[in-house]
Amino acid sequence: MTTLYILDVPENTPVAKVAAEDPSVTVGRTGPYFEISAAGAIVVDRRATGCRHAVWYSAVGGVARDSRITQHDKDALRVEPT
Amino acid sequence: MTELGHRVQGVDHVAFPTFDPAATVRFYRDVLGFPVVHSICAAGWGPEDHPDFIHFFFDIGNDDRIAFFYYFGAGRDIGGEPGVKGDVYARFGADVPEFFVRSRHLAIHVDDEEDLLEYRRRLDASDWPVEMQIQHETIESIYTHDPNGYMFEITRAMRPVTPQEDLDANLTIDALIDVVSEPEPTFGKLLARKAELIVERAADWELAQETGR
Numbered sequence: 001m002t003t004l005y006i007l008d009v010p011e012n013t014p015v016a017k018v019a020a021e022d023p024s025v026t027v028g029r030t031g032p033y034f035e036i037s038a039a040g041a042i043v044v045d046r047r048a049t050g051c052r053h054a055v056w057y058s059a060v061g062g063v064a065r066d067s068r069i070t071q072h073d074k075d076a077l078r079v080e081p082t
Numbered sequence: 083m084t085e086l087g088h089r090v091q092g093v094d095h096v097a098f099p100t101f102d103p104a105a106t107v108r109f110y111r112d113v114l115g116f117p118v119v120h121s122i123c124a125a126g127w128g129p130e131d132h133p134d135f136i137h138f139f140f141d142i143g144n145d146d147r148i149a150f151f152y153y154f155g156a157g158r159d160i161g162g163e164p165g166v167k168g169d170v171y172a173r174f175g176a177d178v179p180e181f182f183v184r185s186r187h188l189a190i191h192v193d194d195e196e197d198l199l200e201y202r203r204r205l206d207a208s209d210w211p212v213e214m215q216i217q218h219e220t221i222e223s224i225y226t227h228d229p230n231g232y233m234f235e236i237t238r239a240m241r242p243v244t245p246q247e248d249l250d251a252n253l254t255i256d257a258l259i260d261v262v263s264e265p266e267p268t269f270g271k272l273l274a275r276k277a278e279l280i281v282e283r284a285a286d287w288e289l290a291q292e293t294g295r
Contacts, residue, residue, distance in 0.1 A: 003277070004277075005276075005277055005280045007246060007247070007250045008246065009220075009244055009246065009247060010241065011219060011220065030280055030281060030284050030285055031246075031249070031280070031283070031284025031285045031286070031287050031288040032246035032249065032250075032284060032287070032288055033280050033284050052217060054216070054217065054218045054219050055219055058219050060273060061250060061253075061273075061276060061277075061280060062253075062273050062274070062276040062277030062278075062279070062280045063270070063273040063274055063277055064274070064277045065274045065277070065278070068270060069270065069273070
């Protein structure tokens with residue numbers, strides 16, 4: 001299982017929206033955070049989000065202990081099960 | 083998060099030494115238009131070999147002030163060897179990374195983009211043009227270095243801070259304190275600890291916000 005949390009603020013909304021386009025990904029909520037989860041990897045394409053770099057590189061609020069970030073660069077954010 | 087009364091009222095003043103008071107006055111008063119609001123002319127006295135000095139203040143809005151010390155007879159060498167990087171107070175070698183040199187700085191707030199661009203115009207017409215204009219996460223800033231080498235930032239909020247950002251900041255800090263109390267803190271460990279705190283506290287926080295309305 002892969003789970004990451006993204007704070008629901010206007011700059012971050014596109015990240016959750018793009019993540020949700022993958023049918024294997026579920027976007028729920030925990031308080032004011034988007035809870036983005038999947039059985040396998042979660043991949044978000046940065047260009048699809050339109051996020052400028054300062055937003056992109058500070059968008060992740062938390063990553064569950066059974067998951068880890070394996071890519072977070074100008075192209076994509078990839079979170080995978082450990 | 084705290085029960086302690088919050089009684090403080092912002093910055094009274096922040097103070098820096100200068101070896102070039104003429105350029106400093108030109109930058110802050112004549113270019114930026116920050117009024118001179120206070121000064122102290124003091125003969126050196128006390129147990130140390132204290133030089134005579136002028137302590138002068140500029141209004142940075144909101145009755146807050148930036149202040150400088152000019153010490154008569156003091157050369158730049160009283161602060162040690164000249165640095166390849168840094169300013170007249172903090173001197174660094176060529177090998178010190180730029181992110182570290184820039185980490186300590188003063189940012190002055192403006193209300194909106196119009197005001198930010200007005201200060202950009204003033205700086206660009208001076209000997210200290212804007213070196214960078216950057217949209218960060220939720221603020222936009224302009225940067226230059228003042229005549230003393232101090233990094234100078236003016237910034238505006240692109241939107242108001244939301245309540246959930248205060249929650250997020252507190253979860254970050256609690257997670258940070260936890261991970262730095264363990265060996266080898268990393269960003270990955272912080273995000274893992276923060277995820278736990280989100281699960282523990284974020285839903286209750288939201289409920290409290292809703293019932294508080």
